[in-house]
Amino acid sequence: MQSLSQFLASDASSASLQEVLLVTTQTCIDISSALKKGSLAGILGMAGNENVQGEEQKKLDVISNNMLKSALLASPAVRAIASEEEDDIVPANTDGEYLIAFDPLDGSSNIDINSMVGTIFSIYHQVGSEPATEADFLQPGKNQVAAGYVLYGPSTMLVFTTGNGVNMFTLDVEQGEFILTRENVKVDNETQEFAINMSNQRFWSEAMQNYVNDLVAGKDGPRAKNFNMRWVAAMVGDVHRILCRGGIFIYPWDKKDPNKPGKLRLMYEANPMGMLLEQAGGKAFTHTDRILDIQPEGIHQRVAVVLGAANEVDKCLSY
Ligand SMILES: O=P(O)(O)OC[C@H]1O[C@](O)(COP(=O)(O)O)[C@@H](O)[C@@H]1O
Ligand SMILES: [Mg+2]
Numbered sequence: 001m002q003s004l005s006q007f008l009a010s011d012a013s014s015a016s017l018q019e020v021l022l023v024t025t026q027t028c029i030d031i032s033s034a035l036k037k038g039s040l041a042g043i044l045g046m047a048g049n050e051n052v053q054g055e056e057q058k059k060l061d062v063i064s065n066n067m068l069k070s071a072l073l074a075s076p077a078v079r080a081i082a083s084e085e086e087d088d089i090v091p092a093n094t095d096g097e098y099l100i101a102f103d104p105l106d107g108s109s110n111i112d113i114n115s116m117v118g119t120i121f122s123i124y125h126q127v128g129s130e131p132a133t134e135a136d137f138l139q140p141g142k143n144q145v146a147a148g149y150v151l152y153g154p155s156t157m158l159v160f161t162t163g164n165g166v167n168m169f170t171l172d173v174e175q176g177e178f179i180l181t182r183e184n185v186k187v188d189n190e191t192q193e194f195a196i197n198m199s200n201q202r203f204w205s206e207a208m209q210n211y212v213n214d215l216v217a218g219k220d221g222p223r224a225k226n227f228n229m230r231w232v233a234a235m236v237g238d239v240h241r242i243l244c245r246g247g248i249f250i251y252p253w254d255k256k257d258p259n260k261p262g263k264l265r266l267m268y269e270a271n272p273m274g275m276l277l278e279q280a281g282g283k284a285f286t287h288t289d290r291i292l293d294i295q296p297e298g299i300h301q302r303v304a305v306v307l308g309a310a311n312e313v314d315k316c317l318s319y
């Protein structure tokens, strides 16, 4: 039974990257404990604010953001952070080597129904020698040195990569540490399961409507096989299912709100999940581009996402 710190020591990560990963994941253990208390701690419900993207913040969005922020800013290895719940980047230590972007609580609409949520993180090298600016964060996802998530489900799981494959850890609640429980996860090239929010169907491109119609047509349609559908409403839960048993996840471009051509955030959601999927042998694209190749224009940028089983992603894009 290998603990996270033992694993990291053998994973060829630098001491400072190990430090950043340990601080991040230890804070997620604290977030997990807070989530377990739920209503008893008076932490459910709305915070009464909006984030920079005009989304209403839940109390737990703010609590988990503040927990990660204060832990990471105190770590000497951290140069700056960027968060879905912060308007701007927050500089940390001038000698820090790493930039951390995170979605402190993904799927926060699930909190009030006691369903799956998670924390997603993405780590880059600081490039310049000056105090960090937003421009330092605007690196394509292929520059990530590590990426992962912590899923707060029936058990709390850590899934991450440092570019040497994807490994899964389960929180041992008694010991308060993550234990390696699944090594070198791979996603099958083929699948019969898709995830998309069907209620947006009328807003999608014609090509996306045709693709999903053909999935739903099952054995009687051009794909000649039946597909199952799942939607957790937390990307972290949908991606975890794909890493565990395969599938394709799509949050496509839609015309519902012209200011939001994609819903998911490039830096906090698409890039870290894209790196995980590629490391597991899958693919991650927008409608046209490999997600990890996108040159970000802003830290809160949104993109369309098609990720999962390699052959199914190719099939989707071929429409
Ligand atoms: O409301 P919808 O359309 O089901 O969208 C769900 C998607 O939105 C997100 O919840 C956005 O994440 P946040 O909770 O961090 O804003 C994704 O995790 C998820 O895939
Ligand atoms: Mg999210």
Ligand SMILES: [Mg+2]
Binding pocket: 061, 084, 103, 104, 105, 106, 107, 108
């Ligand atoms: Mg969030």
